[in-house]
Amino acid sequence: xxxxxxxxxxxxxxxxxxxxxxxxxxxxxxxxxxxxxxxxxxxxxxxxxxxxxxxxxxxxxxxxxxxxxxxxxxxxxxxxxxxxxxxxxxxxxxxxxxxxxxxxxxxxxxxxxxxxxxxxxxxxxxxxxxxxxxxxxxxxxxxxxxxxxxxxxxxxxxxxxxxxxxxxxxxxxxxxxxxxxxxxxxxxxxxxxxxxxxxxxxxxxxxxxxxxxxxxxxxxxxxxxxxxxxxxxxxxxxxxxxxxxxxxxxxxxxxxxxxxxxxxxxxxxxxxxxxxxxxxxxxxxxxxxxxxxxxxxxxxxxxxx
Numbered sequence: 001x002x003x004x005x006x007x008x009x010x011x012x013x014x015x016x017x018x019x020x021x022x023x024x025x026x027x028x029x030x031x032x033x034x035x036x037x038x039x040x041x042x043x044x045x046x047x048x049x050x051x052x053x054x055x056x057x058x059x060x061x062x063x064x065x066x067x068x069x070x071x072x073x074x075x076x077x078x079x080x081x082x083x084x085x086x087x088x089x090x091x092x093x094x095x096x097x098x099x100x101x102x103x104x105x106x107x108x109x110x111x112x113x114x115x116x117x118x119x120x121x122x123x124x125x126x127x128x129x130x131x132x133x134x135x136x137x138x139x140x141x142x143x144x145x146x147x148x149x150x151x152x153x154x155x156x157x158x159x160x161x162x163x164x165x166x167x168x169x170x171x172x173x174x175x176x177x178x179x180x181x182x183x184x185x186x187x188x189x190x191x192x193x194x195x196x197x198x199x200x201x202x203x204x205x206x207x208x209x210x211x212x213x214x215x216x217x218x219x220x221x222x223x224x225x226x227x228x229x230x231x232x233x234x235x236x237x238x239x240x241x242x243x244x245x246x247x248x249x250x251x252x253x254x255x256x257x258x259x260x261x262x263x264x265x266x267x268x269x270x271x272x273x274x275x276x277x278x279x280x281x282x283x284x285x286x287x288x289x290x291x292x293x294x295x296x297x298x299x300x301x302x303x304x305x
Contacts, residue, residue, distance in 0.1 A: 021053040023063070023082035024124040026097045031075040035060035042075045046113065047101060048120025051082050068116075091129035095138060098122045102145070119145040126182075136179070140188040143175035147195055170199040190229035197222055197235075207301070209249050209258075212242035216265075233276035237286050240269035244293050245300035252301065266293045 025045055033040040035057045045051070045065050054074070055062035061082060064074045083090040098121035105115035122142035126135050150171045159168050179192040200218050202211035219239035223232050243266035250258045270293065273286035292299055 021084055021086075022128065023051045023053060023061075023084045024094060024121070024128060025049045025051060025081055026083050026094055026121070027081040029077050029081050031063075031065065031073065031077050033075055035062070035076045037078070039076075042073060045073075045077075047097060047117040048124060050124070051077070053082075053084075068120075085128050091125050091132035091134050091138075094121050094125050094129075095134050098125070098138070098141070102141070105145075115145055115149065136183040136186055136188045139175075139182065140179045140191060143179050143192065144195075146175055147171055147173075151198065168203070171195070173199065187228075187230060190226045191231065193226060194222060194229065194231040194235070205245075205249075207249060207252060209246055209253055209255070212245050212249065215239075216242045216246075216269075220269075233273050233280060233282050233286075236269050236273035236276060237282050237289070240266050240273055240286065240289055241299065243269060244289060247293070248298050248300045263293055 025047060027047060029045045029049075030037070031042045031045055033042055045067075049068070050066045051061070051063040052066070053061060053063055056079070057076070059079050060076045061079050062074075062076055063082070064072055066072060083093055087093070098118045101111075101114045101118035101121060104110040105118060119142050122138040122145070125132060125138035126142065129135060132138075154169050154171050157169065173196060176192040176195050180189045183189050197218055201215055205211040216239045219235040219242075222229075222235050223239075226232065229235075243262050246262040247259055247266070250256065250262060267290055270286045270290040274283045274290070277283055289299065291297075
């Protein structure tokens with residue numbers, strides 16, 4: 001996104017004043033060599049592509065596109081499907097298209113590149129409609145999509161599971177940091193901060209206590225610093241599950257003296273997780289975990305009664 005914005009800035013410096021009007025395509029758009037749909041089609045530009053306006057000709061727009069790979073293409077398109085900052089409800093139109101693309105990406109057999117399209121659309125809202133009431137959520141959703149794609153790649157690597165967090169590859173957090181910077185003390189900043197936890201987690205615990213001990217503290221610290229976050233209950237439940245796992249780990253690691261404290265801490269965290277939102281699915285999972293801890297049912301490893 002940063003590289004693309006820099007390229008667009010250079011492009012605008014070389015274009016006439018009219019080109020200061022930048023549109024965002026909300027639908028696949030054929031680009032022609034002339035203002036005529038029977039002329040040669042140069043390409044079909046996809047959702048979220050930026051179009052710098054050069055001229056208007058009856059039903060057509062003369063535009064220069066900034067393509068994802070950094071290339072530029074100039075041609076003509078029909079005057080429909082390009083959303084400009086002055087378009088009434090332009091932010092909502094782009095947001096609606098982004099949501100549709102995001103849903104398509106999550107659907108099995110969904111449209112190819114739908115996730116990338118959703119990412120571009122959400123990013124453009126935050127960029128071209130910075131005062132929109134949807135800007136913070138759009139920026140967060142764009143960052144979340146990018147994070148999910150990169151996280152899947154990072155955690156597919158063997159090194160991520162085997163190396164300590166200080167040595168392994170981590171998910172690029174630049175865009176999440178932008179959410180926190182631009183919209184501090186908001187729900188979206190709280191959600192962005194929760195992603196940072198992932199980069200601090202271990203891969204394989206290897207049956208040793210150090211990782212679940214550290215991760216419990218990380219989740220509790222998040223709750224302390226973000227008491228109103230939508231992720232409080234989830235963080236408490238994950239902290240509780242790690243303390244519950246330590247009950248079995250301490251037994252195997254011949255540290256029985258630490259078991260009562262782990263059991264007490266797991267139960268307390270599970271109760272807090274339930275109380276955070278009693279009607280949620282995670283509340284019922286917390287109740288289940290509490291029962292297992294109180295009745296000495298193993299939650300980690302291969303321990304069976």
